Amino acid sequence: MSADVAIEAEGLRKSYKDVLALDGIDLRVPAGTVLGLLGPNGAGKTTAVRILTTLLPPDGGSARVAGLDVSRQAAQLRTKIGLAGQYAAVDENLTGAENLEMVGRLYHLPKGEPRARAAELLERFDLADAADRLVRTYSGGMRRRLDLAAALVAQPPVLFLDEPTTGLDPRSRIGLWETIEGRVAAGTTVLLTTQYLDEADRLADRISVIDHGRVIAEGSSDELKDQVGGERLDVTLESEADTEAAIAALEPLAAERPALVDGVLRVPVRQRRGMIAEAVRRLGEAGVGIDDVAMRRPTLDDVFLTLTGRAAEPQGGDGEEGEER
Amino acid sequence: MSGLRDAVSDTLVLAKRSFLRIPRAPDLLLSFTVQPIMFVLLFAYVFGGAITTPGYDYIDFLIPGILVQTMSFGGFVTALGLSEDLKKGLVDRFRSLPMSRAAVLTGRTLADVGTNTISITVMLVVGVIVGFSFDAPLLHIVAGILLLLLFGYAFSWVFAFIGLTSSSPEAAQSLGFIVIFPLTFVSSAFVPVESMPAALRDFAEVNPFTITVDAMRALFLGAPAGNYVWGAVAWSLGIAAFFAVLAVSKYKRAVVR
Numbered sequence: 268m269s270a271d272v273a274i275e276a277e278g279l280r281k282s283y284k285d286v287l288a289l290d291g292i293d294l295r296v297p298a299g300t301v302l303g304l305l306g307p308n309g310a311g312k313t314t315a316v317r318i319l320t321t322l323l324p325p326d327g328g329s330a331r332v333a334g335l336d337v338s339r340q341a342a343q344l345r346t347k348i349g350l351a352g353q354y355a356a357v358d359e360n361l362t363g364a365e366n367l368e369m370v371g372r373l374y375h376l377p378k379g380e381p382r383a384r385a386a387e388l389l390e391r392f393d394l395a396d397a398a399d400r401l402v403r404t405y406s407g408g409m410r411r412r413l414d415l416a417a418a419l420v421a422q423p424p425v426l427f428l429d430e431p432t433t434g435l436d437p438r439s440r441i442g443l444w445e446t447i448e449g450r451v452a453a454g455t456t457v458l459l460t461t462q463y464l465d466e467a468d469r470l471a472d473r474i475s476v477i478d479h480g481r482v483i484a485e486g487s488s489d490e491l492k493d494q495v496g497g498e499r500l501d502v503t504l505e506s507e508a509d510t511e512a513a514i515a516a517l518e519p520l521a522a523e524r525p526a527l528v529d530g531v532l533r534v535p536v537r538q539r540r541g542m543i544a545e546a547v548r549r550l551g552e553a554g555v556g557i558d559d560v561a562m563r564r565p566t567l568d569d570v571f572l573t574l575t576g577r578a579a580e581p582q583g584g585d586g587e588e589g590e591e592r
Numbered sequence: 593m594s595g596l597r598d599a600v601s602d603t604l605v606l607a608k609r610s611f612l613r614i615p616r617a618p619d620l621l622l623s624f625t626v627q628p629i630m631f632v633l634l635f636a637y638v639f640g641g642a643i644t645t646p647g648y649d650y651i652d653f654l655i656p657g658i659l660v661q662t663m664s665f666g667g668f669v670t671a672l673g674l675s676e677d678l679k680k681g682l683v684d685r686f687r688s689l690p691m692s693r694a695a696v697l698t699g700r701t702l703a704d705v706g707t708n709t710i711s712i713t714v715m716l717v718v719g720v721i722v723g724f725s726f727d728a729p730l731l732h733i734v735a736g737i738l739l740l741l742l743f744g745y746a747f748s749w750v751f752a753f754i755g756l757t758s759s760s761p762e763a764a765q766s767l768g769f770i771v772i773f774p775l776t777f778v779s780s781a782f783v784p785v786e787s788m789p790a791a792l793r794d795f796a797e798v799n800p801f802t803i804t805v806d807a808m809r810a811l812f813l814g815a816p817a818g819n820y821v822w823g824a825v826a827w828s829l830g831i832a833a834f835f836a837v838l839a840v841s842k843y844k845r846a847v848v849r
Contacts (some may be wrong), residue, residue: 345689346690356680356685360612363755373602375690439648
């Protein structure tokens with residue numbers, strides 16, 4: 268395995284009693300990058316994190332983190348990782364500073380270091396004023412920040428964040444994102460699980476979409492969006508009577524034959540550059556009146572819905588799901 | 593060996609953390625001081641008059657018994673704490689750290705020795721106020737206090753196991769109560785075993801609570817010691833070892849939810 272791969276998993280399998288949580292997962296995270304593990308509740312995201320952080324032995328497959336095997340080198344591996352889970356795993360009856368110092372001591376940092384690191388992190392996480400207050404007086408957002416700070420005490424090269432912003436208010440979320448971005452800029456590798464597409468879109472270099480314990484798609488945010496369908500031009504005509512003329516005018520630009528959907532002419536295109544101007548010019552030449560023209564790019568939401576078969580309505584009902592499995 | 597040094601240091605870090613809970617959330621202190629005091633007063637003044645204890649004033653008879661009972665419940669803090677740590681995901685955090693695997697448990701049980709020391713002090717002060725008096729050399733008294741702490745430590749491991757097994761802190765509390773409370777009553781703690789029906793007496797005579805209470809009476813009151821003291825030490829060590837093995841293996845497999 269090459270040294271610049273921070274997390275590598277092959278064929279990870281895990282079942283709980285009769286529930287199959289992971290059905291052969293492969294992951295590969297180059298050092299210094301962020302992998303977003305995206306999936307609905309119960310997809311297996313947390314199980315994957317628990318295996319990679321040595322909390323749970325896999326039933327099958329293998330995984331290495333920072334070059335160390337999760338089963339055979341677990342003790343050494345733990346010195347290289349930080350974990351912030353779905354819970355704010357901090358002691359309510361200690362102060363913020365005491366919590367971080369405790370974690371520093373348990374990482375066996377050199378004498379004096381735990382206190383210094385605690386002070387530094389409390390400052391950075393905007394908790395300096397609350398450093399000597401008991402955590403049970405903290406708000407939810409403050410607890411989450413403290414929890415993330417605890418994961419950073421030993422400045423581990425690999426960070427696992429399991430739904431780090433679930434339940435946070437928008438302002439705290441953005442604050443946490445900035446902190447995570449700061450760590451990544453400093454060279455930390457991050458594996459992040461999330462249900463939030465905007466979070467994956469913003470933070471992750473690569474995204475693995477998992478569902479029912481398998482990776483069903485992998486790529487950068489853009490690649491995933493392209494996989495679902497590239498960009499398209501949506502043209503609203505002044506009169507639907509012009510539809511045929513418009514299709515004839517635009518077909519040379521299109522990747523596929525344009526189609527009228529809900530009164531909007533959809534024109535799949537291969538690239539966006541100059542497309543709007545060209546379309547408007549051609550339609551003008553053909554004498555077709557235009558009400559509106561817009562480029563549309565699929566969002567990660569489209570990707571997610573297409574891939575997992577979970578449409579906006581509870582069931583797709585068109586057999587798509589059966590095909591998927 | 594740095595492994596052992598780390599294990600000791602981790603234990604102390606976590607013992608301090610567990611012990612700090614007492615001043616930080618003092619309501620817990622009530623349960624293991626006020627409750628035993630109420631028991632002392634209740635038995636000394638309500639039931640005591642109806643119980644005959646040949647050779648002893650009832651209050652002298654009672655205090656060693658109630659001290660042993662109190663020790664057996666001191667470990668409840670461990671059960672409560674572990675159960676909370678599991679629920680809040682702290683156990684996951686600890687298990688992901690490069691620390692000693694047993695330290696969460698050894699730290700908690702060590703902190704109990706601290707709280708048990710507070711309990712013993714309170715109980716002895718109250719005991720002396722209501723008329724208890726030692727009748728033994730200082731060395732024996734000190735040995736008695738150490739035996740109490742050892743016995744309490746053994747039950748901290750029982751509670752560690754209960755805390756890791758229960759679904760909630762409340763369940764841990766009631767499970768501990770159901771299992772341990774009857775054992776303390778079917779023993780020589782509150783009444784002479786001779787006063788019990790034959791079947792109960794047979795059980796009471798081999799009950800580790802009886803053996804430990806009798807050892808305490810030997811050490812605090814100069815009662816004939818027989819093999820009680822060594823028997824009590826053996827029981828404590830046996831209980832501690834047995835439940836430590838169970839608790840540590842349970843901890844290693846602990847899963848949130």
